[in-house]
Amino acid sequence: MQNFDYDLQSLQETRNLARQAKLAQTELAKFNSEQIDKIICNMVKAAEENAVSLAKLAVEETGFGKVEDKTFKNQFASTELYKFIKPMQTIGVIKDDPVNKIVEIAEPVGLLMGIIPSTNPTSTVIYKSIIAMKTRNGIVFSPHPSALKCTLQAARLMNDAAVAAGAPANIIGCISKPTKVATDELMKCDEVAMIIATGGSAMVKAAYSAGKPALGVGPGNVPSYIERTANVAKAVKNIITSKTFDYGTICASEQAVIVEECMRDQVMEEFKRQGGYFMTPEETNRVAKKLFVRGHAMNAKLVGRSPAVIAESAGITIPPGTKVLLGEQQGVGEGYPLSYEKLTTVLAFYTVKNWEEACDLCIKLLNNGGVGHSLSIHTENPEMAMKFAEKPVFRILVNTPSTHGGVGVSTGLAPAFTLGCGTWGGSATSDNVTPMHLINKKRVAYGIKECAENAATTSYSACSAESGISEDQLMNVVNEVISLLKKRGDH
CATH class of the missing domain: 3.40.605.10 (Aldehyde Dehydrogenase; Chain A, domain 1)
Structure with missing residues (x-):
């Protein structure tokens, strides 16, 4: 009652x-x-x-x-x-x-x-x-x-x-x-x-x-691609700055880091140097089980939390001062829990052979719960940035923390906390609202064009004058065509 x-x-x-x-x-x-x-x-x-x-x-x-x-x-x-x-x-x-x-x-x-x-x-x-x-x-x-x-x-x-x-x-x-x-x-x-x-x-x-x-x-699930020409130290700093801001609660924050084989070791070392902790497969599984409930729904108890709180909940030990947790993933979707949106201080980590493979992976991640929202790329190659502009998102954020870029702090985008995902993401707008x-x-609209009293007659007359055919002859041709079409329709 x-x-x-x-x-x-x-x-x-x-x-x-x-x-x-x-x-x-x-x-x-x-x-x-x-x-x-x-x-x-x-x-x-x-x-x-x-x-x-x-x-x-x-x-x-x-x-x-x-x-x-x-x-x-x-x-x-x-x-x-x-x-x-x-x-x-x-x-x-x-x-x-x-x-x-x-x-x-x-x-x-x-x-x-x-x-x-x-x-x-x-x-x-x-x-x-x-x-x-x-x-x-x-x-x-x-x-x-x-x-x-x-x-x-x-x-x-x-x-x-x-x-x-x-x-x-x-x-x-x-x-x-x-x-x-x-x-x-x-x-x-x-x-x-x-x-x-x-x-x-x-x-x-x-x-x-x-x-x-x-x-x-809609949801973000933002992929962040560190392309081979990127300033690695700056790229890692941007990602950590973004992911640790309010402990990752903004939907424009990065959810997965993608790197090429040729720079994998360099990127991993830079993350470690700047406060990233790469979890073992076992630790990754333990954290993933805590991050989600009812399938892929985020566990509210670990949304927007520090790595220390997440590690304690999962029963793993991490170095003091850790800023983000990273877990390697080999695929997207079922069986790869970190490929889903995580509004907290945890990132999926992927290694690809080249930029074409990075493209395919970005699309898979976006289709896994982030179509239309945002994508982050770190590159010194403007042509590469434009290649990734072809992806199914409406914010392609280049060389900037994704969180700050998406809401307009570090980019020229409109300051907003409602980020449209367009029709691809089921939104009525693709803009920052x-x-x-x-x-x-x-609208008050004045007439600026003259209209003929009978547009059809004027059109026929103009056509007749130009071709030398009388209006009666033209109408006879039209009637014959209509009659022929009717006969074909009967059969």
Whole structure:
């Protein structure tokens, strides 16, 4: 009875949040650019002031990642995001084309639903709240149950900061009693116009099946290829920097390292020098058994954990100061557990004969749970980078930590914590999601071409004049052809 009552309370809360946020959004839609910018600036200020406390709360509640890295993510999702989106025109006339006489006017989508993962809860709330406000949309969050407290706190801080700067009350909401019933209700309720889903595959698929527009992301399973011309020391440093950032919780982090036979020993030595530990086959199997549950589902107890925690759980001994664990794999799929996505400090390690074999292996790894997302390559050969641009992903990250490159920290990509995987990965977009994905475009189009009163007659007349054939003769030919076709059809 208690669970039933809790579900009912959760359901009612969700309906109230959606109604309140929709009313607020209707008011927000009347705001001008100056008013919106004032609101966002206050939200950024609140995010900066609470970046550390939110990071601590997230680590304490979920056990995932590192406080210093989650602090950076909170700052990146606010300050750096704001720098990138500030020049964007998202209100009123956003384009005036005098040649084609088309005027484009931005309109808000309406009320958004934001699905929040447990791996990056507070930074994702900050990011989605700010891009929602930039486009005069309201948003209600559905938190992951294991990250409820930190998600709620981040949402409250964003709402309070927005309202203090002039936004309507309840413009940003968050479910405080998360249940499957509540999430389903929010996905399908009339007030919600669009869903932004960041989370597991099942949740993203549910968002796309809710019967309304959705922007969702799939898993990463990013392969990282160290090509023979690469600066090996720099490549290894980039991979370790990426994989140890927040202990690998970002889906753009590397999942497998691929090297050629001619440089295998050099790469292995460099990993060892920089803090990598190559597990024996037995140790690899013991770790793999701990990393996954129910087949290839990630064990939440080891997501976003240090190598020391993983080693202790698996009962193996590793050197002090180890930064990443590497396990050699000979194939992809069943029987090769490290070929699947691992949002923690463990990497699969593969050796290939040449770049062609590396290509084939990358495709197999991507098809094993990362199509459309990202691929990393370390090379000094631009032509090789373009060869790998042919792979089935939408982010080909060259000579950079994959985590930082994918979300736009170390590349020119848009700062984002929702990375589209395109149709190949079951997503509606292949972009890093920005405010420009959250507006409707109205177009005022003036006539610029004259239209004949009877286009068909004009066409026949022109044809007749050019060929010297009268219109009657032309029509007779047409009728004969039609008659012939009809006779053939009878047989």
